[in-house]
Amino acid sequence: MSSSPQFTDLEYERSADGVYKLNYDVRAEMDAPIRNHAWCLRLSLPDDDFFEVEALSRYVEPECTTSTGFDYLGQEYSYGLVREDHSVFRYGLSATIRQHSSYGRRPDAVPIQIFLRSDRLTELDHKGVGWLDAFQSPEKPKDPLEWSIGAMHEITQNMIYLTGTTNYSTPAGDAVSQGSGVCQDFAHILIGLCRAHGVPARYVNGFFVGEGETHAWVEVFVDGRWYGLDPTHNRLVVQDYVPLARGRNAEDCSLNRGVWSSVVQQHLRISASLVEVGE
Amino acid sequence: MQKTQQRGHSRRGPGGYVVLEPDGGAGKNREFKLGYSDLDRLKAYLNRYAITFGLFQDNTFQDRLFPFGTVPRVIGPWEFDTLEKGLRQRVHALNLFLHDIYHERKVLRDKIVPEEFVFSCPAYLPEVYGVRPPAGVYAHLSGIDLVQAADGTWFILEDNLRVPSGASYPLIAREAYHTVCPGLISGMPVRESRDYPNMLGRVMDDVNPGGISVVLSPGRFNAAFFEHSYLAEKMGVPLVFGNDLEVDGEFVYFKDVGGHRERVGAVYRRLSDEYLDPMVFEPDSIIGVPNLMSVYRKGNVAVINAVGNGIADDKGIYYFVPALIKYYLGEEAILRNAPTYLPFFERDRKHVLQNLHRLVIKDVAEAGGYGVVFGSRLSADKRRLLADAIRTEPRRFIGQEVVEFRSLQVFDQHRVVRRRADLRAYVLHGKDISVWPSGLTRYAMDRGSMIVNSSQGGGFKDTWVLSL
Numbered sequence: 001m002s003s004s005p006q007f008t009d010l011e012y013e014r015s016a017d018g019v020y021k022l023n024y025d026v027r028a029e030m031d032a033p034i035r036n037h038a039w040c041l042r043l044s045l046p047d048d049d050f051f052e053v054e055a056l057s058r059y060v061e062p063e064c065t066t067s068t069g070f071d072y073l074g075q076e077y078s079y080g081l082v083r084e085d086h087s088v089f090r091y092g093l094s095a096t097i098r099q100h101s102s103y104g105r106r107p108d109a110v111p112i113q114i115f116l117r118s119d120r121l122t123e124l125d126h127k128g129v130g131w132l133d134a135f136q137s138p139e140k141p142k143d144p145l146e147w148s149i150g151a152m153h154e155i156t157q158n159m160i161y162l163t164g165t166t167n168y169s170t171p172a173g174d175a176v177s178q179g180s181g182v183c184q185d186f187a188h189i190l191i192g193l194c195r196a197h198g199v200p201a202r203y204v205n206g207f208f209v210g211e212g213e214t215h216a217w218v219e220v221f222v223d224g225r226w227y228g229l230d231p232t233h234n235r236l237v238v239q240d241y242v243p244l245a246r247g248r249n250a251e252d253c254s255l256n257r258g259v260w261s262s263v264v265q266q267h268l269r270i271s272a273s274l275v276e277v278g279e
Numbered sequence: 280m281q282k283t284q285q286r287g288h289s290r291r292g293p294g295g296y297v298v299l300e301p302d303g304g305a306g307k308n309r310e311f312k313l314g315y316s317d318l319d320r321l322k323a324y325l326n327r328y329a330i331t332f333g334l335f336q337d338n339t340f341q342d343r344l345f346p347f348g349t350v351p352r353v354i355g356p357w358e359f360d361t362l363e364k365g366l367r368q369r370v371h372a373l374n375l376f377l378h379d380i381y382h383e384r385k386v387l388r389d390k391i392v393p394e395e396f397v398f399s400c401p402a403y404l405p406e407v408y409g410v411r412p413p414a415g416v417y418a419h420l421s422g423i424d425l426v427q428a429a430d431g432t433w434f435i436l437e438d439n440l441r442v443p444s445g446a447s448y449p450l451i452a453r454e455a456y457h458t459v460c461p462g463l464i465s466g467m468p469v470r471e472s473r474d475y476p477n478m479l480g481r482v483m484d485d486v487n488p489g490g491i492s493v494v495l496s497p498g499r500f501n502a503a504f505f506e507h508s509y510l511a512e513k514m515g516v517p518l519v520f521g522n523d524l525e526v527d528g529e530f531v532y533f534k535d536v537g538g539h540r541e542r543v544g545a546v547y548r549r550l551s552d553e554y555l556d557p558m559v560f561e562p563d564s565i566i567g568v569p570n571l572m573s574v575y576r577k578g579n580v581a582v583i584n585a586v587g588n589g590i591a592d593d594k595g596i597y598y599f600v601p602a603l604i605k606y607y608l609g610e611e612a613i614l615r616n617a618p619t620y621l622p623f624f625e626r627d628r629k630h631v632l633q634n635l636h637r638l639v640i641k642d643v644a645e646a647g648g649y650g651v652v653f654g655s656r657l658s659a660d661k662r663r664l665l666a667d668a669i670r671t672e673p674r675r676f677i678g679q680e681v682v683e684f685r686s687l688q689v690f691d692q693h694r695v696v697r698r699r700a701d702l703r704a705y706v707l708h709g710k711d712i713s714v715w716p717s718g719l720t721r722y723a724m725d726r727g728s729m730i731v732n733s734s735q736g737g738g739f740k741d742t743w744v745l746s747l
Contacts, residue, residue, distance in 0.1 A: 036525070038525075040558040065528050067528050067529060067573065069576060071406075072407070072409065079526070079570045079573050081570075109408070110405050111384065111398060111405075113394060114403070114405045117401070254562075257562060261522065
């Protein structure tokens, strides 16, 4: 984990570009062969004001017809069908990405208000958790971005990052009650807090600089722009992050969904690395 | 009331008959009778046929007999003409609303409907934002629930634009009339209703971008499985379950038993949005079709009804439908809403809280007769609790005047009794909008009761529309 920057002097605009090398590989091993496996993967990197994808290769194995679709935020995804028996499903991408570091994304076409609606994963039922009660106030924050950053601080100070204490479907309220979780939970808590205070907030799934797995953070909508906040690392998402999927919550942003017709155990091996390679 | 009852059975005994009472009059001094012996034979026939619906209650699946009222509701030609115009107008406006709300959202910018009523509603699905369904049709099949007040005025009670069911019941009843007493109905100027499956099939053809049509059922444990199989058979299209369909590339296909594949262009789905595609909605759904939404977003398959329709039949949106008709069509609503108050608006909230003892309060999130509370039947304590709930969550409730609706004749052990009844009218929207000249009439089992839902013990009747 990196050290927290100072927030007394918020630096939204940065001039330096960064060039990153990204490698992402997922290998799903089934303990028995599966067939008629329908899949849906998010393997598309953003190509917008912030990122230029300079080299990209993607793969899905076993080989099968692959189609492209676009979700409600205009994000590209891939889907397909593997008919024959297979025990290993593997996919990934590698890319070189140039990042133009600036802060604040323009909104998409979809109504912003849907990012105010509470849902099962982000709803905060936090009765009896002192730090949240103390932090919350019924008033709408005057400076929502400053307020959201404050909320991020609170989460970092009061929650412990601990794997194995939550799972992919743990609601924010449960993570708060036990005081621990992983990046997904931290993001859900911040989203829940923001929405409860009238600040539209959404979930981002992607990569953070370094080696490991995928990472999750939050974007809040203030004065017509989306600003990234990472409650796990307690920092603004200015550089060193590459998003892969945005949505209302973790379920909305799952990178891999699959359906097949038998009951098997699945073992996932995920490796992700995002390395800055300089100009 | 006493007088009407006597009119209902002019003669008793084995040779007795019931004189039908057409809504709005039959015209030309026409009178129509149904003999007791015919009614007895009909009842026996339909009991043998055993019309049931499934009910999931107390964690078990029960097959319940759907009680059949042998005396049909009869609607006169002029009365139906008005209903038809009003229903077509309403569905036309709701379809335009659905397009607008998933595209430009002009209706919100022009402040016809407050934003909160759309965006805070879980039925507003961002997943279909910007998607134009084939032929621009959202509300292919609407089930519009109406009641008639004692003075004959029709009121719209509820719109159902998701997966409205029930049309098969009057269809079966109609077939029974023809089978059991063939001379009877053909001797009366009753409009033919048995081409409903053709009407529905035509709607599917109208919006089908290429391929066959299918009926997609969640399975035999669904409350309306009987209807799924009945309609599929009558339409002559395959009845399929989720795993009979597969998405490959840009299209969805039906796999038949022989392993042959055929492209599907229209899916009359009888499962709700959240189970339709596990890749987009409920990930654990095993009754849906993986990646169906990808094909749908590309306009390569019509889903009937469209995905995301729930926002149009939300009980909160209902309040605004007359305004929507004015806004989109520039016309006054032909059919009235039951007088409704939205606690969301402060003035309405005051009215609702002051008149709680005589209003009916509905929870907008509930359906099927659940979440409906008559203020008059609540104890003072309960009423206070309800008032608190309305103050805390005004958006969650609507308040309605109790419509003292008309009772219809029900033939019960050689007596004609009166029971309150509503009407579900079926409106079909393909290239044109038309109203099925029949409908499902549901009646309350008990005297004085206003709850007609089959899940709460109500029975059904056929609905006869007279021609001139």
